[in-house]
Amino acid sequence: MESSVWDPASWxxxxxxxxxxxxxxxxxxxxxxxxxxxxxxxxxxxxLLATEAALVCVNLTLLRESAIIRRQRKAARKNTQRLFKVWDELITKDKTDRH
Known part of the structure; x- marks a missing residue:
């Protein structure tokens, strides 16, 4: 796909x-x-908001140290790992879109 405005990597x-x-x-x-x-x-x-505000400093420190990127539930993390596995297989040609 081609576009003069947005390249595929951006969307x-x-x-x-x-x-x-x-x-x-x-x-x-x-x-x-x-x-x-x-x-x-x-x-x-x-x-509740005061408790959340207290966590902002901790989360910012973790983000700066690249210890976390974002919070993610266990099920979502598991799905992301499976998705990356499939992507890796597609990139290395171990799997095709026909499987």
């Missing part, structure tokens, strides 16, 4: 561990899970 998720930009949705889901319920009162919400 393709082939051989990329991160295939979405929906990190805010994941953070929001985790925050809701920690709250345990919807319709939080102001004080519970403030406590």
């Amino acid at each position: 393709s998720s082939f051989y990329r561990a991160i295939r979405t930009n929906n990190d805010v949705e994941g953070w929001h889901r985790r925050l809701n899970r920690k709250a345990g319920r919807g319709q939080l009162n102001r004080y519970l919400l403030m406590r």
Whole structure:
């Protein structure tokens, strides 16, 4: 495929561990899970946000040291590993798109 505006590498998720930009949705889901319920009162919400804010420094340090790229659930990590295995097989021609 050819394009004068976007080359395939800029829009393709082939051989990329991160295939979405929906990190805010994941953070929001985790925050809701920690709250345990919807319709939080102001004080519970403030406590949850303060806890999250305390983790920002830790996460930034880990990102700077390349210890983590992003949080990923175990099932998603397992799927990503399987996907990279298939990609490696396609690149080395051990597998074709016909298998």
